[in-house]
Amino acid sequence: xxxxxxxxxxxxxxxxxxxxxxxxxxxxxxxxxxxxxxxxxxxxxxxxxxxxxxxxxxxxxxxxxxxxxxxxxxxxxxxxxxxxxxxxxxxxxxxxxxxxxxxxxxxxxxxxxxxxxxxxxxxxxxxxxxxxxxxxxxxxxxxxxxxxxxxxxxxxxxxxxxxxxxxxxxxxxxxxxxxxxxxxxxxxxxxxxxxxxxxxxxxxxxxxxxxxxxxxxxxxx
Amino acid sequence: xxxxxxxxxxxxxxxxxxxxxxxxxxxxxxxxxxxxxxxxxxxxxxxxxxxxxxxxxxxxxxxxxxxxxxxxxxxxxxxxxxxxxxxxxxxxxxxxxxxxxxxxxxxxxxxxxxxxxxxxxxxxxxxxxxxxxxxxxxxxxxxxxxxxxxxxxxxxxxxxxxxxxxxxxxxxxxxxxxxxxxxxxxxxxxxxxxxxxxxxxxxxxxxxxxxxxxxxxxxxxxxxxxxxxxxxxxxxxxxxxxxxxxxxxxxxxxxxxxxxxxxxxxxxxxxxxxxxxxxxxxxxxxxxxxxxxxxxxxxxxxxxxxxxxxxxxxxxxxxxxxxxxxxxxxxxxxxxxxxxxxxxxxxxxxxxxxxxxxxxxxxxxxxxxxxxxxxxxxxxxxxxxxxxxxxxxxxxxxxxxxxxxxxxxxxxxxxxxxxxxxxxxxxxxxxxxxxxxxxxxxxxxxxxxxxxxxxxxxxxxxxxxxxxxxxxxxxxx
Numbered sequence: 001x002x003x004x005x006x007x008x009x010x011x012x013x014x015x016x017x018x019x020x021x022x023x024x025x026x027x028x029x030x031x032x033x034x035x036x037x038x039x040x041x042x043x044x045x046x047x048x049x050x051x052x053x054x055x056x057x058x059x060x061x062x063x064x065x066x067x068x069x070x071x072x073x074x075x076x077x078x079x080x081x082x083x084x085x086x087x088x089x090x091x092x093x094x095x096x097x098x099x100x101x102x103x104x105x106x107x108x109x110x111x112x113x114x115x116x117x118x119x120x121x122x123x124x125x126x127x128x129x130x131x132x133x134x135x136x137x138x139x140x141x142x143x144x145x146x147x148x149x150x151x152x153x154x155x156x157x158x159x160x161x162x163x164x165x166x167x168x169x170x171x172x173x174x175x176x177x178x179x180x181x182x183x184x185x186x187x188x189x190x191x192x193x194x195x196x197x198x199x200x201x202x203x204x205x206x207x208x209x210x211x212x213x214x215x216x217x218x219x220x221x
Numbered sequence: 222x223x224x225x226x227x228x229x230x231x232x233x234x235x236x237x238x239x240x241x242x243x244x245x246x247x248x249x250x251x252x253x254x255x256x257x258x259x260x261x262x263x264x265x266x267x268x269x270x271x272x273x274x275x276x277x278x279x280x281x282x283x284x285x286x287x288x289x290x291x292x293x294x295x296x297x298x299x300x301x302x303x304x305x306x307x308x309x310x311x312x313x314x315x316x317x318x319x320x321x322x323x324x325x326x327x328x329x330x331x332x333x334x335x336x337x338x339x340x341x342x343x344x345x346x347x348x349x350x351x352x353x354x355x356x357x358x359x360x361x362x363x364x365x366x367x368x369x370x371x372x373x374x375x376x377x378x379x380x381x382x383x384x385x386x387x388x389x390x391x392x393x394x395x396x397x398x399x400x401x402x403x404x405x406x407x408x409x410x411x412x413x414x415x416x417x418x419x420x421x422x423x424x425x426x427x428x429x430x431x432x433x434x435x436x437x438x439x440x441x442x443x444x445x446x447x448x449x450x451x452x453x454x455x456x457x458x459x460x461x462x463x464x465x466x467x468x469x470x471x472x473x474x475x476x477x478x479x480x481x482x483x484x485x486x487x488x489x490x491x492x493x494x495x496x497x498x499x500x501x502x503x504x505x506x507x508x509x510x511x512x513x514x515x516x517x518x519x520x521x522x523x524x525x526x527x528x529x530x531x532x533x534x535x536x537x538x539x540x541x542x543x544x545x546x547x548x549x550x551x552x553x554x555x556x557x558x559x560x561x562x563x564x565x566x567x568x569x570x571x572x573x574x575x576x577x578x579x580x581x582x583x584x585x586x587x588x589x590x591x592x593x594x595x596x597x598x599x600x601x602x603x604x605x606x607x608x609x610x611x612x613x614x615x616x617x618x619x620x621x622x623x624x625x626x627x628x629x630x631x632x633x634x635x636x637x638x639x640x641x642x643x644x645x646x647x648x649x650x651x652x653x654x655x656x657x658x659x660x661x662x663x664x665x666x667x668x669x670x671x672x673x674x675x676x677x678x679x680x681x682x683x684x685x686x687x688x689x690x691x692x693x694x695x696x697x698x
Binding site: 120121122123139146152155159162163166169170172173176177178180181184185187188191192195196198199202203206207212215216217218220 | 360364
């Protein structure tokens with residue numbers, strides 16, 4: 001890649017996306033819930049800064065930046081953090097897939113995302129940038145966390161990472177996506193996590209545990 | 222004027238939040254009646270899109286609005302009776318969430334910006350979550366958790382699909398858009414690779430929300446544990462709204478011309494799979510609410526097949542949205558009455574409901590006859606239309622399988638529902654305080670009448686609406 005000829009703002013954006021990719025691996029390898037929440041929040045903050053770096057200053061972009069920073073960086077992590085304190089657990093316990101296999105799988109998927117993104121018919125100004133591979137590998141990392149962990153809170157964190165992945169792809173379009181729609185998406189995400197946090201609280205009261213593998217009363221006889 | 226359909230329920234929701242719990246169901250009822258009157262007034266009038274093309278209550282949207290508004294009014298009447306029975310339970314969340322859901326469903330029917338559509342659809346998902354947990358027990362919390370996780374992830378996939386769709390327009394003409402009118406106008410130039418990726422993710426997303434097999438895992442658990450009134454709204458309202466999502470995607474693919482065949486084949490395949498799975502699980506089902514969930518899987522399958530067949534079947538498919546929505550309403554609400562009277566939903570304990578609750582059991586039986594596509598009820602007309610179109614287009618295998626699955630499902634449902642309604646009540650059954658009341662029966666009788674009348678004679682405005690809607694889903698050449 002000819003990094004030398006790259007405009008400076010795109011270079012910075014790519015560096016930040018590398019950080020996002022690294023955070024994925026940090027989360028895949030960690031069992032400490034508060035740490036994972038902070039990591040997801042950091043991803044959220046980076047997502048908030050990126051539109052401002054990519055596009056020239058405008059009211060539209062400023063509003064989006066503020067919304068994402070407040071939503072993904074402060075409010076959502078705050079709500080999950082409160083749920084963690086309420087149910088008094090600190091760590092994920094015996095995930096369905098161990099941390100090392102999860103990391104290896106994450107690495108394979110990230111490599112696959114890079115190969116796949118090469119083949120996509122991107123528009124010329126988006127070629128050779130990290131947006132698409134970063135988006136896909138974050139999506140997959142979120143999906144891995146969501147499906148392989150036992151604790152309800154880990155699953156919500158996985159969902160959040162998955163949404164971050166989708167948002168990274170949305171950055172390619174953030175100049176044309178209306179603020180109203182963007183705000184609506186964030187609000188839905190916010191309310192969704194809020195509802196999930198409440199449900200987790202009730203699960204822990206009902207089952208004295210937030211282990212979702214205990215939720216298996218409902219099935220076909 | 223039509224925007225009031227969104228704002229009025231929200232206004233009532235605010236009022237409902239503030240007032241005393243005894244009057245709250247009445248607010249729900251008032252809101253639903255105002256909404257019903259407004260949507261009936263909007264039915265016959267052709268609207269124009271807003272200048273930016275974001276909102277337009279087109280014929281397709283009006284068909285879904287008709288279904289949603291009628292169904293919601295019935296549920297609101299029923300809710301008054303239902304909440305009078307459960308006086309001591311807090312009803313604030315039930316009423317307020319139902320009203321917000323009504324506003325969101327109305328927005329779904331008129332949103333022409335697919336991003337806005339997505340936001341409204343996701344809102345309907347979220348508002349239903351607290352209602353599934355209305356019974357406050359271990360089983361219902363489990364159902365709520367499965368519902369919210371699976372549907373949230375599913376609909377996130379749909380969001381990614383929308384991003385791909387917007388990106389295909391960006392690649393084509395640098396001006397990314399998700400406004401349906403513009404998408405259709407420029408559909409020919411859109412990038413094929415992105416379009417196909419968009420299609421896969423949108424189908425997974427909206428398919429999960431509809432409960433199309435093999436993405437239906439949450440459906441039996443949720444419908445089984447949710448109160449009847451919530452089951453009715455989910456199976457009749459939210460399903461119709463998410464099907465409208467698929468219709469919107471279909472409109473874009475229709476305009477591209479080449480991409481449509483693949484889309485149609487996939488829809489038919491998933492539709493047949495849904496009917497097959499419904500047939501298998503209905504046959505061995507002993508829980509009559511889960512039975513209804515599988516019946517819902519069957520009917521989203523029928524809708525998908527109808528849309529997949531396209532030309533010739535579109536009229537019947539659009540009609541089936543209304544028929545399925547209203548009939549599911551009757552089934553879930555009457556099943557809720559029976560459930561309360563017996564405090565059980567297992568067919569081993571619930572027998573002879575006709576003696577204990579003559580009205581509810583009679584309605585449950587009539588609903589069963591209607592939903593299996595027996596004349597003279599309206600689902601017969603729409604299912605007949607779809608199967609005729611299959612044979613006319615020489616999709617003989619599809620037509621034969623469709624009829625075969627309908628027969629299997631009829632037998633499966635009859636084996637379970639007939640003993641529930643007609644058998645001898647168990648002798649050791651304790652007397653229940655719960656009886657048929659005017660408010661939990663009369664609205665159902667009314668809808669059953671509507672279903673019967675629609676099966677014999679369709680009013681002119683509805684015929685025109687269905688024809689206009691069908692015309693929008695056919696190739697203009």
